[in-house]
Amino acid sequence: MPEKFKALVIDNQNEKFTRDIKEINSTDLKDGNVLVKVDYSSLNYKDALILHNGGKIVRKFPFVPGIDFSGTVVESGDDKFKKDDTVILTGFRVGEAYFGGFSQYAKVDSNFLIKMPKDIDSKKSMMLGTAGFTALLCSFAVKAKEELLLGSKVKDVLVTGATGGVGSIAVMVLSKMGYDVHAVTGKKDKDDYLKNLGAKNIIDRKEFDGESKLLEKGVWDGVVDTVGGASLTKIFAQTKPGGIVAACGNAGGIKINTNVMPFIIRGVKLWGIDSSGSSIKRRQFVWNEVVNLIDFPKVQSFTKELSFNELIETYPKLLKGEFFGRAIVNPNK
Ligand SMILES: NC(=O)c1ccc[n+]([C@@H]2O[C@H](COP(=O)([O-])OP(=O)(O)OC[C@H]3O[C@@H](n4cnc5c(N)ncnc54)[C@H](OP(=O)(O)O)[C@@H]3O)[C@@H](O)[C@H]2O)c1
Missing domain, CATH: 3.40.50.720 (NAD(P)-binding Rossmann-like Domain)
Structure with missing residues (x-):
């Protein structure tokens, strides 16, 4: 893992709210026991609220938002996950209380992750995302x-x-x-x-x-x-x-x-419905049903892939009800 990597950082100093693409250090990832190289995150309504002004949801600054992500395990402190496993995270207050998915790397508690079901991949999982x-x-x-x-x-x-x-x-x-x-x-x-x-x-x-x-x-x-x-x-x-x-x-x-x-x-x-607090069993059940219920070529047709810069331009449209469909965020774009 590189010592420095790219993340979208929100800050709120002297009542001035900012959102910037920054290089952060691996030591900035303080929570969790599984390090993940993020492939994709996605833009959800809650992300838009947080990007706007913290949405009274984020309380500590500077902060890396992004309430969901998919990616590949780099290091794991839990036997349930090993290097190169692909994983999905949604909710569990990641991107709210813990640094989230608008970053090239994320570190989270192993109890928040599920393994990627065999019929989908990182991109497909975030085309769905929390929404x-x-x-x-x-x-x-x-x-x-x-x-x-x-x-x-x-x-x-x-x-x-x-x-x-x-x-x-x-x-x-x-x-x-x-x-x-x-x-x-x-x-x-x-x-x-x-x-x-x-x-x-x-x-x-x-x-x-x-x-x-x-x-x-x-x-x-x-x-x-x-x-x-x-x-x-x-x-x-x-x-x-x-x-x-x-x-x-x-x-x-x-x-x-x-x-x-x-x-x-x-x-x-x-x-x-509280998706964020769903049990791991419920998550596994639902994600394993995806293959039977989702027409991915159709989802792809209404999904936009955004860089961090494009994410900053796009989230206000979501808050105004002017956006439709889904947006995935590629931290490497
Ligand atoms: N409980 C949970 O676990 C959970 C998880 C995810 C999301 N959510 C919540 O679900 C809601 C939708 O999330 P989303 O990601 O789908 O957001 P979204 O993509 O922004 O969709 C919200 C849609 O609501 C409609 N809308 C917007 N403003 C409205 C208004 N003032 N009055 C009536 N309709 C309005 C618009 O659809 P039309 O133009 O088609 O009417 C808009 O596209 C949000 O409140 C979000 O916080 C909850």
């Missing part, structure tokens, strides 16, 4: 209505923030699972994109604005919600008896204003 992993967790939560809860068959599933990273992959996965996917978007020109991913029907985000009745006509067997905020009130009111709402995001706001009726009259289930 894709979360979309898969949400989709399996919706599917649980059939399997775990032994409910009736799932048919109509709503996905909000559908052109975003989580939303796009959720549309693809849920349609592959055989469901009719109704994609909610604020983007007027993305109907073809969403239909190509498998959406049956496109709904304008505005339809979820405004006051909701306590209960409306139940139309959704399942929901993957990446947006949060006011539209969730209407979504709960429109969920069919026994339906599952997998809520993972807050792109539209953090407050929800609802009532008990959907839950006590219709048995609607609110299933919160």
Whole structure:
């Protein structure tokens, strides 16, 4: 491993927030027992918040962000991993409390890593990244209505923030699972994109604005919600008896204003998704299902590969809701 390598470093000195591409030293990597040469990281909503101003998530500066990465083990202090293993990391507060993936090298706790499933590689794993992993967790939560809860068959599933990273992959996965996917978007020109991913029907985000009745006509067997905020009130009111709402995001706001009726009259289930704290077993299960549920040539078609400089230019678009699809970050570009 070289003594110095490239990383994207954020800093906050004298109330001036900066993000710079710098050479850092191997001794700067203080946490963890497995050293990884990073092949790819990816750009997620949380990364954009952190790159903007730390997002009240990062508390120590200077800091290397990047909440996920894939790469090759260089040194390992745990027998579970050996040199040249390829690995995936998402979450576990890496890129928030511990130096993350926007770097040519990263060092993390061996308990945070999983081995690359045999059917995918470093690039494919970050084309999905945290967003894709979360979309898969949400989709399996919706599917649980059939399997775990032994409910009736799932048919109509709503996905909000559908052109975003989580939303796009959720549309693809849920349609592959055989469901009719109704994609909610604020983007007027993305109907073809969403239909190509498998959406049956496109709904304008505005339809979820405004006051909701306590209960409306139940139309959704399942929901993957990446947006949060006011539209969730209407979504709960429109969920069919026994339906599952997998809520993972807050792109539209953090407050929800609802009532008990959907839950006590219709048995609607609110299933919160926290990808960062998922168990290693759950991670292994989900990543091993990727090969059955993801059409990688399609994901490639909406994935941009960014250098650190391009990442700095791109993240503001994500925060403004102007970005669609996925962005992977190549630290060697
Ligand atoms: N819980 C977890 O483990 C977890 C993991 C990953 C991500 N997340 C969260 O999931 C959300 C989506 O993440 P992402 O990486 O997919 O982000 P993203 O790529 O930026 O997608 C978010 C999408 O939400 C929609 N949107 C943006 N602003 C909105 C607004 N004001 N009102 C309504 N819709 C809006 C846009 O889609 P349209 O233009 O198509 O409407 C946008 O593309 C974020 O809140 C993120 O923090 C949570």
